[in-house]
Amino acid sequence: MSAEYIDAAAVLAGDFHPPVPTRGGKRSDGLHLLYPASVNGLVGDPETGKTLIASACAADELYQGGSVLWLDLDHNGPSATLTRFRRYGIPVDVLTDPARFRLAIPEDAPTLLAIIADAATWRPTVSVLDSVGEMLPMFGASSNSADEYTAVNQQTLVKLARLGSAVLGLDHMAKGTDFRAYGAGGTVAKKRAIDGAYLRVTTEGGFAKGIGGRADLSIIKDRHGALREASGPGREPRLAVFSLEDREGAQHWTFDIPAMQANAADDFDALLAQVLAMEPRPSGYRAIKTALGVRDELAQRLNRALRDSAPTAPTAPGAHPVQSPMHRTHCTPPLGGGAGAGAGAPVLEGVES
Incomplete structure (x- = not known):
């Protein structure tokens, strides 16, 4: 039977197994965050650390012997991008090995398509595109058109996924309150086209240079269900807490299990x-x-x-009860361990989305 057809006999015989996340960022319990041969997405507001988190996913992949294609459509620049990976402790010999790492800053659609075609010659295990919002204008496509987005997605992210790569596309959150639940701004086809994990990034304090920060990763969509199974119930359960800290010039990060599952209201x-x-x-x-x-x-x-x-304390006429100040209890996750210890890396000088 031609390869274009599904082998129903193999599926029914139990020889077919649904994809499991085996690429990219690695949670403290060993759970990976990205599905191979799939289009995954990372969406969040500006300054929530999307590029920092995607870089940590890519760095974890490199530490595990994988290979990374980084497509910088946001024009962060080669110096900033490579310096970020050096801060994360990725050795120079890895970053300069074209079999392990390639960085491209395409300026137009033909160049981007040529890079994607070339990926078939070395098959990166993780491909990061930063960002989807910058890709669509290259093709003259509208972010609000489902048909136009689908056509561009098929030529780019889907082609990379068919090479076996865990594709991670970064995008900005929708601005309208009614649409934020769907994820990125523009057409809802962006969410529909995700056939891996679609993760939302949120943070209260952002990331500060020389210090770091924390951000929550929650699941908007999980096509295959393995991440939801490990994250508890709820419509949008928390998957991990990303923590980044500068310590003595080295960048340490972790993808930790949330201290208490976000929607675990059963007790x-x-x-x-x-x-x-x-x-x-x-x-x-x-x-x-x-x-x-x-x-x-x-x-x-x-x-x-x-x-x-709370008991109501009696107050004298005209008196106002004293309000106690807000106390914040911070649970700092363990640092180091795993891939997130970039020994000898320079200090964090900038924050990216």
Whole structure:
């Protein structure tokens, strides 16, 4: 039978197994974040660290012996991109080995297509495109047209995925409140076209030069279900907490398991008791969210329960009760370990989206 047809006998015999994530960033329990031979996506607002997170995924792949194609359509520049990987501890001999790493900054559609065609000669295990929003104008395509996006996606990201690469496309969040749940701005076809993992990046404090920062990765879409299975219930469960810290000139990062699964509200009373036992007790839902590592909805519910159960102190006429200041409890994940220790790397000088 021709290769164009699915071998139904093999599937029904149990010889076919759904894809599992085996590429890119590696969570502290060993779970990878990207599916091979698939188009994965990373979406977030500006300054949430998307490029830093994608770089960590690429660096983890290089540390594990894989190969990376980095397509810089955002014009971060060769110096900034290569310096970032050096800060992450990737050796010079890896970055200069064309069998392991290639960086390209295409200026037009024909150049991008030529680079993708050339990828068939060396088959990178991870391909990062930063960003999808910059790619569409190269082809004269509109971000709001499903048909135009689908056509460009088939020529670019899908072709890389068919080479076996775990493709990671970076994109910006939609601006309208009603559309943010779908992910990136523009047509909803962007979400539909994802056949791997579609991850949302959120952060409260952003990333500061010379310091680092933290960001949450949650699952918007998981076509094959392996990441959701490891992340608990809920419409958009948290997958990992990305932490980056500059320590003595070296960049250390981790993809940690969230301290408490984001939507694990099945034992609400236990969570409430945990908050009541904290000293000092978190004040406000943001402090509760930070302390427990839960999502906004659960943190707000816990905060309401605390407020409703708090005794009301009698006050003199005209007097106002004193409000205690907000206390934030930060749970700092362990540093080092794994691939995220870039020994001897220079300090972080800039923050990218």
